[in-house]
Amino acid sequence: MNDNLIGENVVIEDYCVIENNVTIGNGSKVSPFCVVREGVKIGENCIIHPNVTLEKGVELGDNVEIFPGAYLGKTPKGAGATTRQIQVKDLIKIGNNSCIGAHAVIFKEVLIGDNTLIGDSALIREECNIGNYCIIGRGSTLHYDVVVGDRSKIMTYTNLTGHTRIGKDVFISGYVMTTNDNKFGAENYGEHVYGPKIEDNAMIGAAANLLPNVTIGKNAVVGASSLVTKNVPENVVVMGLPARIRENKK
Numbered sequence: 108m109n110d111n112l113i114g115e116n117v118v119i120e121d122y123c124v125i126e127n128n129v130t131i132g133n134g135s136k137v138s139p140f141c142v143v144r145e146g147v148k149i150g151e152n153c154i155i156h157p158n159v160t161l162e163k164g165v166e167l168g169d170n171v172e173i174f175p176g177a178y179l180g181k182t183p184k185g186a187g188a189t190t191r192q193i194q195v196k197d198l199i200k201i202g203n204n205s206c207i208g209a210h211a212v213i214f215k216e217v218l219i220g221d222n223t224l225i226g227d228s229a230l231i232r233e234e235c236n237i238g239n240y241c242i243i244g245r246g247s248t249l250h251y252d253v254v255v256g257d258r259s260k261i262m263t264y265t266n267l268t269g270h271t272r273i274g275k276d277v278f279i280s281g282y283v284m285t286t287n288d289n290k291f292g293a294e295n296y297g298e299h300v301y302g303p304k305i306e307d308n309a310m311i312g313a314a315a316n317l318l319p320n321v322t323i324g325k326n327a328v329v330g331a332s333s334l335v336t337k338n339v340p341e342n343v344v345v346m347g348l349p350a351r352i353r354e355n356k357k
Contacts, residue, residue: 164197
């Protein structure tokens with residue numbers, strides 16, 4: 108543990124790998140079989156459970172808890188199969204009082220705000236930005252470049268495709284699916300690839316399907332199992348296959 112800055116009352120249990128230039132704040136605990144790479148910064152009173160890996164660039168705020176098997180700082184790999192060029196920075200910031208669930212995977216260049224919960228087995232891809240007081244439910248996937256505003260809640264096993272934009276105080280129920288490419292990958296990756304935009308205070312019912320580049324207006328409600336093929340105005344309730352306006356909330 109050469110050149111490390113270790114605070115007072117820090118517990119580092121046996122069988123950990125702690126590389127150089129690591130900072131661990133007062134009162135934090137690193138459990139057995141964790142890997143903490145060079146330059147990682149851990150705030151005060153953090154709890155790192157067993158078998159967690161923190162790659163280079165990870166910065167944890169104070170009072171962060173990371174449950175067993177989580178992996179922070181994964182490098183995206185195209186493996187020659189993708190047309191999208193991938194270049195990311197070694198930067199993963201987790202805000203104060205946030206919690207990362209067991210076996211969650213968070214890629215590089217991700218920002219997560221304060222008091223935010225990332226559920227067990229959730230996947231957060233590169234270039235995502237998640238606000239304060241958010242919930243990302245168990246098994247949910249946020250693909251590259253997804254933005255989630257403060258106090259929004261994404262429930263269990265929801266899929267948010269690349270370039271999706273979520274406003275503040277949005278509720279997205281479980282098993283919601285979003286897509287971002289009407290050309291089904293037949294053309295090279297480009298500006299035609301864009302996910303839905305869900306504006307402030309909107310609510311999306313369970314198992315709804317939102318097609319590429321649709322906008323869900325402020326305070327709108329999308330009923331469960333609906334198929335959204337076009338923009339939804341503010342302050343309405345839509346339902347059906349395809350979704351149609353059934354009620355005006357004003």
